[in-house]
Amino acid sequence: MPFHRSPRDARQARPALPSSWKNWLGVLPFLLFTALFIVLPSVYLLVGAFRDNAGHFTLKNFADLFTPSILSAYWVTIRISLVTAVLGGLFGFMLAYAVTIGGLPRWMRSALLTFSGVASNFAGVPLAFAFIATLGRTGMVTVLLKHWLGLNLYDRGFNLYSFWGLSVTYLYFQFPLMVLIITPALEGLRREWREAALNLGASSLEYWRRVALPILLPSILGAMILLFGNAFGAYATALSLTGGFINLVTIVIGSQIKGDILYNPGLGYALAMGMVFVMAGAMGIYFLLRRRSERWLRR
Amino acid sequence: MKARALLGKLWSWFWIVLGVLYFFTPLLATFDFSLRARKGMLTFLAYEHIFKDVNFWRTFGFSLQMGFYTIIVSIVLVVPTAYWIRLRLPQLRPLAEFISMLPFVVPAIVLVFGLIRVFSGPPFHLTNTFTGTNALLVAGYVVLTLPYTYRAVDTGLAAIDVRSLTEAAQSLGAGWGTILLRIVFPNLRTAILSGAFLTLATVIGEYTMASFIVGIKAFGPYMSLVGQNKTYESSSLAIISFLLTWAFMGLIQLFNRGRAEGQLAGAR
Numbered sequence: 001m002p003f004h005r006s007p008r009d010a011r012q013a014r015p016a017l018p019s020s021w022k023n024w025l026g027v028l029p030f031l032l033f034t035a036l037f038i039v040l041p042s043v044y045l046l047v048g049a050f051r052d053n054a055g056h057f058t059l060k061n062f063a064d065l066f067t068p069s070i071l072s073a074y075w076v077t078i079r080i081s082l083v084t085a086v087l088g089g090l091f092g093f094m095l096a097y098a099v100t101i102g103g104l105p106r107w108m109r110s111a112l113l114t115f116s117g118v119a120s121n122f123a124g125v126p127l128a129f130a131f132i133a134t135l136g137r138t139g140m141v142t143v144l145l146k147h148w149l150g151l152n153l154y155d156r157g158f159n160l161y162s163f164w165g166l167s168v169t170y171l172y173f174q175f176p177l178m179v180l181i182i183t184p185a186l187e188g189l190r191r192e193w194r195e196a197a198l199n200l201g202a203s204s205l206e207y208w209r210r211v212a213l214p215i216l217l218p219s220i221l222g223a224m225i226l227l228f229g230n231a232f233g234a235y236a237t238a239l240s241l242t243g244g245f246i247n248l249v250t251i252v253i254g255s256q257i258k259g260d261i262l263y264n265p266g267l268g269y270a271l272a273m274g275m276v277f278v279m280a281g282a283m284g285i286y287f288l289l290r291r292r293s294e295r296w297l298r299r
Numbered sequence: 300m301k302a303r304a305l306l307g308k309l310w311s312w313f314w315i316v317l318g319v320l321y322f323f324t325p326l327l328a329t330f331d332f333s334l335r336a337r338k339g340m341l342t343f344l345a346y347e348h349i350f351k352d353v354n355f356w357r358t359f360g361f362s363l364q365m366g367f368y369t370i371i372v373s374i375v376l377v378v379p380t381a382y383w384i385r386l387r388l389p390q391l392r393p394l395a396e397f398i399s400m401l402p403f404v405v406p407a408i409v410l411v412f413g414l415i416r417v418f419s420g421p422p423f424h425l426t427n428t429f430t431g432t433n434a435l436l437v438a439g440y441v442v443l444t445l446p447y448t449y450r451a452v453d454t455g456l457a458a459i460d461v462r463s464l465t466e467a468a469q470s471l472g473a474g475w476g477t478i479l480l481r482i483v484f485p486n487l488r489t490a491i492l493s494g495a496f497l498t499l500a501t502v503i504g505e506y507t508m509a510s511f512i513v514g515i516k517a518f519g520p521y522m523s524l525v526g527q528n529k530t531y532e533s534s535s536l537a538i539i540s541f542l543l544t545w546a547f548m549g550l551i552q553l554f555n556r557g558r559a560e561g562q563l564a565g566a567r
Binding site for chain 2: 023024026027029030031033034036037038040041042044045048091094095097098099102103104108112114115117118119121122124125126127128129130131132133134139140141171172175204229232233235236239240250253254256257258268272275276279280283
């Protein structure tokens with residue numbers, strides 16, 4: 001996502017912008033709306049997280065996050081997000097590579113981008129249905145594998161409603177997102193760089209290891225962080241796939257909204273704030289990486 | 300050298316074939332499953348059931364309506380703001396960009412948690428009336444899609460010389476309303492339209508916010524309910540919803556003429 005600038009020369013000849021407090025009125029509706037519907041709810045949860053049931057200040061809610069069941073919810077959510085971010089990232093990268101530099105016909109690039117646009121937006125309830133019809137106990141792939149190869153996935157310990165089943169399902173919207181994000185970065189690799197490296201006697205492998213990958217790495221890692229966040233906040237897919245029988249933070253928060261299953265509203269708020277902290281950390285790293293990657297991809 | 304190029308091509312084909320398999324297998328399986336509502340034969344019975352279901356049309360209409368409101372509020376909120384910032388308050392750009400990225404940091408489930416706690420109680424009491432609940436849902440959707448809407452509009456504005464156009468319009472006697480309606484909006488047509496269809500694709504089947512704020516009235520919760528009771532119908536719903544997503548994305552591509560931007564949206 002490069003930063004666009006409009007031409008400057010004409011501007012500099014102009015008088016300075018009229019500066020007046022009235023200018024700020026123009027952005028007031030936007031600031032009010034976001035204050036009301038983003039900042040206020042977040043602050044409400046944050047304040048509530050520091051309160052006990054009687055309304056007094058406490059840090060106990062955050063300490064209570066470190067109980068085994070809540071820790072395990074965070075751990076499973078983080079693990080599933082990491083696994084699908086890395087696997088989806090690698091797979092998406094390979095696909096994007098294949099259609100940009102890999103020497104495939106040109107039309108495949110736009111076809112892949114179209115498919116990716118659709119698949120990355122095809123998430124939630126219908127995605128869960130699709131995977132139940134595919135890899136559920138009577139799903140097509142499950143049945144076909146049993147018929148053709150005599151391989152019974154469910155005897156082998158696979159279960160669609162468990163960690164790996166959920167991961168396979170998440171990957172359906174994760175790798176297309178990677179394709180959409182990383183394709184522009186791959187297209188930003190200049191042919192001259194490769195030619196220069198080869199002229200200097202580098203092999204193709206050396207070119208990738210010492211030129212292309214170091215340039216691409218911030219973009220790849222940055223994209224993987226977006227994928228991480230994408231999976232970390234997912235709720236509908238997990239809920240409709242497992243019926244709520246998987247211990248994810250989003251699922252626990254969902255039950256807490258419906259009816260205080262933690263028997264402590266403050267703990268629920270702390271749980272939600274924990275998600276915000278993880279996401280804020282991830283986005284912080286993302287912006288650092290994006291600044292690095294833009295240095296090379298600026299045109 | 301030739302052998303190596305061939306190897307490279309094989310390598311590319313390998314990944315593409317894998318991608319095609321991964322992409323189409325679930326669709327094929329779901330479609331196949333949706334045709335088996337009657338034992339021993341393939342029928343469109345499950346689709347008939349869905350299309351005859353009053354609740355399908357009712358919930359779909361409701362979500363479509365919420366989608367339209369979301370689009371209108373987003374446009375009214377984002378376009379003048381982004382325009383004004385480019386024209387008069389360029390120092391505010393980093394702040395506005397930061398604000399528009401905040402929904403990434405606050406996941407939908409956390410946002411809806413906060414929205415319900417804040418707006419169901421005093422002094423707002425939004426959840427006491429139908430209008431209030433719907434308004435809360437639309438506000439949530441505007442926030443949810445804000446990162447994409449803002450970026451689409453801001454990128455669109457970057458492509459035109461906002462200041463020259465404004466000055467030209469002013470020197471011809473146009474007021475702010477005329478400038479917005481007849482200069483800014485038409486020039487941002489592409490950005491606004493692709494933002495609008497992305498919003499629709501996100502909102503129509505949205506589950507997380509809808510299930511907590513309006514419940515079964517919306518299409519996402521309806522699909523979920525069908526999934527709990529009816530096996531074949533749920534597969535046909537998945538196919539219908541996939542075709543809808545495809546239609547929206549196709550329209551976006553049509554407006555963008557094949558560029559990759561504008562299709563990025565988050566998971567639900």
